[in-house]
Amino acid sequence: MAEQAKVAIVMGSQSDWPTMKHCADILEELEVAVDVRIVSAHRTPDRMYDFARAAEGEGIAVIVAGAGGAAHLPGMIAALTHLPVLGVPVQSRALSGQDSLLSIVQMPAGVPVGTLAIGEAGATNAGLLAASILAGSDAALTGRLKTWRQARSDAVAERPEE
Ligand SMILES: Nc1c(C(=O)O)ncn1[C@@H]1O[C@H](COP(=O)(O)O)[C@@H](O)[C@H]1O
Numbered sequence: 001m002a003e004q005a006k007v008a009i010v011m012g013s014q015s016d017w018p019t020m021k022h023c024a025d026i027l028e029e030l031e032v033a034v035d036v037r038i039v040s041a042h043r044t045p046d047r048m049y050d051f052a053r054a055a056e057g058e059g060i061a062v063i064v065a066g067a068g069g070a071a072h073l074p075g076m077i078a079a080l081t082h083l084p085v086l087g088v089p090v091q092s093r094a095l096s097g098q099d100s101l102l103s104i105v106q107m108p109a110g111v112p113v114g115t116l117a118i119g120e121a122g123a124t125n126a127g128l129l130a131a132s133i134l135a136g137s138d139a140a141l142t143g144r145l146k147t148w149r150q151a152r153s154d155a156v157a158e159r160p161e162e
Helices: 014-029 045-054 073-080 098-105 120-135 139-154
Strands: 006-011 034-038 060-068 085-090
Touching (some): 006 073, 006 120, 014 034, 014 060, 045 073, 060 073, 060 098, 073 085, 073 098, 085 098, 085 120
Parallel strands (some): 006 034, 006 060
């Protein structure tokens, strides 16, 4: 049997983990295999290069890259692979993540990064989006995604509590 396609979750620093854990959590809930690593364009450029170049061969189908501040990581990884790259702007202390967002979102045409919202919501949605991409070729995952979405919908009360 072919190995299940994996999602790689990479982040620029250990300090990004509390945010990026939300991506790992939702993928775990949807039973999607993940490979989590710390990779930095700035601090570990060789590791980043080796990771991006080897990703396809390692069965990685989608890369979620989270970084804060001068968040060049998602774009640099996108420059090195044709795999879909989803960028999560981690909330920075100095500029509340505006810097992270703007560093990730405005890529030049030809090198796409799918940019999510700042912080935890962005990390969760990156996981859901990665799962949706994989679900295109995985009927069982499609079923799990539909069930998850329906449960979220069902959990919304029709009226607020008095
Ligand atoms: N933006 C980047 C990159 C990169 O883009 O390569 N590498 C680390 N960082 C970010 O620096 C912030 C502060 O990192 P520290 O907490 O380690 O000082 C983190 O949010 C990280 O993503």
